[in-house]
Amino acid sequence: MQKKKTTVSLELIELYSTLLNEIWGKVSELIGESLLAFLMQLTIDRVSDKVSLLKGIRVSEAGISLEAIRDQSKDTSPEDIHRAFQGFVKNLFNAFTAITENVINRELFSTVIPKLREAEKMLSQ
Amino acid sequence: MRIVFKNLRILWSIINAINASAELADIIEAAGSRLSQLFDLLAFSILLKEDLDLYIYCDESSSRLFIDEVTVNTIKTFSFITGERLNREQVNKRLAMRRFESRWKGTSDGRLKSSISLPLVNEGEVLGCASLNSDHPNAFDAQALQFFSLITYQMISSMKHSQVISSMKDMAIYDTLTHLHNRRHLEQVLEKEFGNSALKKEPLSIVMVDIDHFKAINDRYGHDEGDKALIHIGSLLKASLRKHDIVARFGGEEFLVVLPRTIMKDAVIIAERIRRSVEVTPLSAGDIKIHLTVSLGIAAIPAVWPDSKEELIKFADTALYEAKDKGRNRVCFYVPTQDSPAKGILSK
Numbered sequence: 011m012q013k014k015k016t017t018v019s020l021e022l023i024e025l026y027s028t029l030l031n032e033i034w035g036k037v038s039e040l041i042g043e044s045l046l047a048f049l050m051q052l053t054i055d056r057v058s059d060k061v062s063l064l065k066g067i068r069v070s071e072a073g074i075s076l077e078a079i080r081d082q083s084k085d086t087s088p089e090d091i092h093r094a095f096q097g098f099v100k101n102l103f104n105a106f107t108a109i110t111e112n113v114i115n116r117e118l119f120s121t122v123i124p125k126l127r128e129a130e131k132m133l134s135q
Numbered sequence: 136m137r138i139v140f141k142n143l144r145i146l147w148s149i150i151n152a153i154n155a156s157a158e159l160a161d162i163i164e165a166a167g168s169r170l171s172q173l174f175d176l177l178a179f180s181i182l183l184k185e186d187l188d189l190y191i192y193c194d195e196s197s198s199r200l201f202i203d204e205v206t207v208n209t210i211k212t213f214s215f216i217t218g219e220r221l222n223r224e225q226v227n228k229r230l231a232m233r234r235f236e237s238r239w240k241g242t243s244d245g246r247l248k249s250s251i252s253l254p255l256v257n258e259g260e261v262l263g264c265a266s267l268n269s270d271h272p273n274a275f276d277a278q279a280l281q282f283f284s285l286i287t288y289q290m291i292s293s294m295k296h297s298q299v300i301s302s303m304k305d306m307a308i309y310d311t312l313t314h315l316h317n318r319r320h321l322e323q324v325l326e327k328e329f330g331n332s333a334l335k336k337e338p339l340s341i342v343m344v345d346i347d348h349f350k351a352i353n354d355r356y357g358h359d360e361g362d363k364a365l366i367h368i369g370s371l372l373k374a375s376l377r378k379h380d381i382v383a384r385f386g387g388e389e390f391l392v393v394l395p396r397t398i399m400k401d402a403v404i405i406a407e408r409i410r411r412s413v414e415v416t417p418l419s420a421g422d423i424k425i426h427l428t429v430s431l432g433i434a435a436i437p438a439v440w441p442d443s444k445e446e447l448i449k450f451a452d453t454a455l456y457e458a459k460d461k462g463r464n465r466v467c468f469y470v471p472t473q474d475s476p477a478k479g480i481l482s483k
Contacts, residue, residue, distance in 0.1 A: 040277055041253065041284040048256045052216070108215045109264075110251045113280050 018088040018132055020080065025132070026095040027076045029125040030067075033102070034074050036117050043071040049109075050074065053101045061094045092129050099126070145173045146282050150289045157300060159183075162293045164231075166265075166286060167192030171235035173282060175274045176267045177201065180209040181255075182226065183263040184217065189226040193268075194235035197245070202230065204247035205268045212252040213264045243270040251275045253287045257295055265290065310384040312362060313369035321383030321391055322444070328395050329444040332436050340402035340435035342392040343451040344372065344409065347428045347463040349388035360420050364388075364427060367418045375409045391448070399435035399468060406431045406466040414464065428464035430455055439471060 038046045050069045058064040063086060066078035083091065099122065106114040149172070152165040163181055167190065170179045178193035178201070191205055206228060210221050252266040265287050267275060275283075308320035316324070325341070332339035346352075346368055353361035365388065372382045372390055385391040392409075394402050410431055417424035432455025434447050441447040450469040458467040 040280050042288060044288075045253065045256060045284060048254060048259065051259075105215075109212060109253060110275075110280055111249060113251055113275055113277060117277055 019083040063094045153289045177270045178205045178268040181265040182213045187226045192231045195232045216254045248272045249274045316383035325444045338398040340394040340397040343432045343455040344390040346388040399438045430458035431466045433468040
């Protein structure tokens with residue numbers, strides 16, 4: 011049972027890693043890597059006080075990495091991982107909305123919604 | 136395709152105009168006066184963190200209500216980016232009305248309907264934020280955002296360049312310790328004022344100021360307190376002068392004040408004000424108070440007719456030595472006589 015939970019946690023991290031890198035690819039085309047790295051870091055700083063797991067997200071102008079979080083995954087339940095990343099994505103969308111209304115988010119819905127559904131499906135299995 | 140090329144051409148012309156601007160105000164003007172060629176906007180706004188200056192370039196048809204909404208929206212975005220709560224009373228609003236090209240074919244009630252904003256960030260440091268504002272909904276799409284981000288990147292780069300130039304200019308004219316002008320700059324100013332005085336037959340006074348027993352302060356309290364004494368005297372000098380007077384650190388513990396269009400009588404009043412201000416305002420060094428005094432020497436045109444600014448400085452220096460010689464903490468002025476080059480005024 012424990013082994014299965016760890017596997018799901020790792021799969022969830024993999025899924026969110028893919029999702030965040032897809033967001034990175036689409037948004038950096040619109041506003042550039044430097045500005046996107048700033049907005050991502052701003053979001054991490056604001057949410058990681060409540061969700062310490064997110065402190066492990068590494069952002070630079072080269073992209074986004076969840077390597078540090080992978081190491082912590084065996085001690086964190088899949089539900090907590092999903093909740094943490096769902097919250098992060100929500101806050102990131104809020105940041106995009108605050109500055110560009112729906113211009114960025116419109117470009118992301120088709121990528122983000124299926125991935126969130128996939129994550130929920132993984133949890134329910 | 137033709138429209139895309141046209142827009143790219145406009146984009147490059149805006150970026151080139153920003154790139155060619157060296158001063159901050161010119162960078163903002165270059166963007167503010169051109170962005171309507173590329174975007175469907177009624178106002179461009181930019182709020183800068185350093186002095187909280189809010190520039191709004193808007194179409195001349197903009198209503199007061201629209202400008203208010205742009206102000207509030209820009210401040211709100213800035214607060215989101217920086218995490219600093221701001222209200223409209225804290226910003227310095229600078230409004231520029233322009234005639235913008237309009238691409239909007241529909242009707243409008245003149246209210247703010249859509250806006251996109253981008254943070255101005257350089258190496259993680261927030262410089263401010265810039266916004267495009269429109270009176271119709273969904274005025275900006277993904278391509279508008281791409282173009283606007285390229286423009287803001289150029290603005291950031293030009294603003295940083297302008298800051299570097301500005302700080303280099305400051306270093307060239309200001310004394311790094313006291314933040315007063317330095318000797319080199321003062322000599323340039325004095326050269327100009329001396330020329331004006333000779334040409335227009337206008338009075339000109341200078342005051343040489345020297346801290347009494349400065350070496351003893353350094354020896355007794357250390358060089359850090361000595362530096363604080365220089366800063367302290369510098370700020371008292373600035374506070375004692377009029378708007379058009381110029382003061383500089385002349386070297387060591389000496390300062391020189393240039394009083395344009397000022398006769399000897401008025402120069403004596405100003406010098407005495409400086410002397411008194413230093414005498415009654417001790418320097419706080421931890422728990423103790425260090426009482427400082429200064430000696431001052433004045434040279435004034437037309438009381439004297441020097442051949443050069445160097446000679447004018449020499450006369451002020453002679454008067455300063457007279458003040459030191461007579462017991463310090465006093466003001467002396469230079470009056471050429473046959474047997475004594477300077478005459479002292481006992482000002483205590």
